[in-house]
Amino acid sequence: MQSYTYLLVNFFTIIICLIASFDKRIQFYKYFGDFLLSSTIVAVLYILWDVWFTKMGVWWFDRNYTLGIVIAGLPLEEWLFFWCIPFACVFTYxxxxxxxxxxxxxxxxxxxxFTSSVVLVVIAFLHYQKTYTLITxxxxxxxxxxxxxxxKKEWIGQASFVFFVLLLGFIPVxxxxxxxxxxxxxxxxxPGDFLGIKILTIPIEDVVYGYSQFLLNIYFFKLFQKQNYQYAN
Structure with a gap:
């Protein structure tokens, strides 16, 4: 059962949102194509980052919690992560x-x-020797x-608010x-590659990493959603 841990995390993250997608009041299923296209674009970027960091030893995976299927140095479950988590996030948004x-x-x-940019620049400058902190x-x-x-997107505020709400699910996952x-x-x-500041066991860098990934998923999802709407009309 232990070997299914990561797979079950992905499954329980997505299953309720997937079922709710077919609710007649929501009908998110109509946008599955837009989501898959947008999330795949973002996934490519972050998977390359993931492969690089895994190869460098910035992070690594305990294979006891996975099925043992490894692609480009990453467990299969880690690949699925880049579609399952964004699905729940974009659906919630x-x-x-x-x-x-x-x-x-x-x-x-x-x-x-402005505030985020100043904080990020200061952190990158002060902790340039910590790979995960700097790159994030x-x-x-x-x-x-x-x-x-x-x-020139005007929805950064509301996206940031939704991300704050999503932290309620992000923290346990x-x-x-x-x-x-x-x-x-x-x-x-x-330990040498991140600040060591944690929420429970979660490095603070994971939160910032998730925020950037979330914003890009929303950007591309809205882009393709708008294009398909214009095409349909």
Whole structure:
């Protein structure tokens, strides 16, 4: 049963959202194609990052918690992670945006981007020798700059609010993967490559990493959703 741990984390993350996608009030199933395309683009970027860090020993996986199928140095479950977790996140964003007015949060766009950028630059400068910390800070900084100044997206505030809500699910899911409530972590980190600041057993870098990944998934999902809507009309 232990070898199914990571697979079950992926399964329980996605199953309720998948079933709810067919609810007539939500009908998220109509956007499965948009999601698969957008999440695959983002997955390619983050899988390359994952493969690189695994090869460097920044992090590694306890094979006792996986099925033992390894592709490019990553367990099969880690590959699935890049579609299962974004599915739950994009689905949640879709529902909250559909049923609630989140526009108020967009008034905070400038504040979020400015404050986050300053913090990320300072952290990258002070901790440049810590690989996970440095790369996470720089990638997230680039994502925010791209969305705000180049793509000129006005939904960063509401996306950030939804991500804050998603932390309620992120903490138990990532907590299990990093060792909360199980004998040893599924994902292990080299202490010299991150700050050591944790939420339970979760490195703070994982939260920032997830934030950048979430923003990019929302960006591409909205992009393809809009294109298909225009094509249909």
């Amino acid at each position: 879709f529902c909250l945006e559909k049923f609630f007015d989140l526009g108020w949060a967009n008034s905070l766009n400038n504040l979020i981007v 800070a720089l990638v997230t900084l680039c994502v925010l700059i791209f969305l705000h100044f180049i793509a 990532n907590g299990v993967l990093t060792g909360t409530c199980i004998e040893s972590p599924v994902v292990n980190y080299n």
